[in-house]
Amino acid sequence: MRKQLYFWAAFLWTGIIAFFCLAKFNSVPMGNVSNMDKIVHAFFHFVLTFLCFLYLKSRANTVSTIKSIVVSFMFSVFFGIGIEIAQELLTTSRHAEVFDVLANVSGATLAVALIFLFGLNTKIK
Template sequence: MRKQLYFWAALVWSGIITFFCLVQLNNVPLGNVSNLDKLVHAFFHFVLTTLCFLFLKSRSFNLNNRKPLLFSFLFSVFFGIAIEVAQGLLTETRQADVFDVIANMSGATLSVLLCWLFSLNTKFK
């Protein structure tokens, strides 16, 4: 049951990321926070990486967290790169940005570090 919850949560979250990264947001007031879009990218990929890890870990009987962590990180990074490519190719109002990819990687990295630290202190089941 938990496996399915993590799977669907990761799938829905991927859809949310895709939607918000490809839709036109020019008229949305974002306040006066410097680099808010980079924080949003990092948050999106922090959550995505965490959900992917929880799904993969719930499927694994092995106590080793390296493979689920690595796969979750790589999936998040390559998904983020694919979204940036799609922005450049499929939209007229959005553009690909290497700094968005760096923000995505930062969120994914933070997730991996926290999942790893948390798994050192607990038994993921």
């Protein structure tokens, strides 16, 4: 039951990221925080990496924690790169940015660090 929940949460979150990164918005209030879009990118990929890790770790007892972490991290990073390429090639209102990719990697890295710090030795069902 949990693995289905983790799967659908990761799947839905992936769709949310794709929508917000590819949709055209006329005006998005970002507040007065400098580089707020980079913080949003990092948050998106922090959550994505964590949800993917939970799903992969819940799949079977034979899946190692390290393998789950690596696959989750790599999926998040390559998905982020793919979104940036799609922004450049498939939209007229959005453009690829190297700093967005770096923000994505930062969010994924933070998720991995927190998994190592707080969850590596715990059994996630």
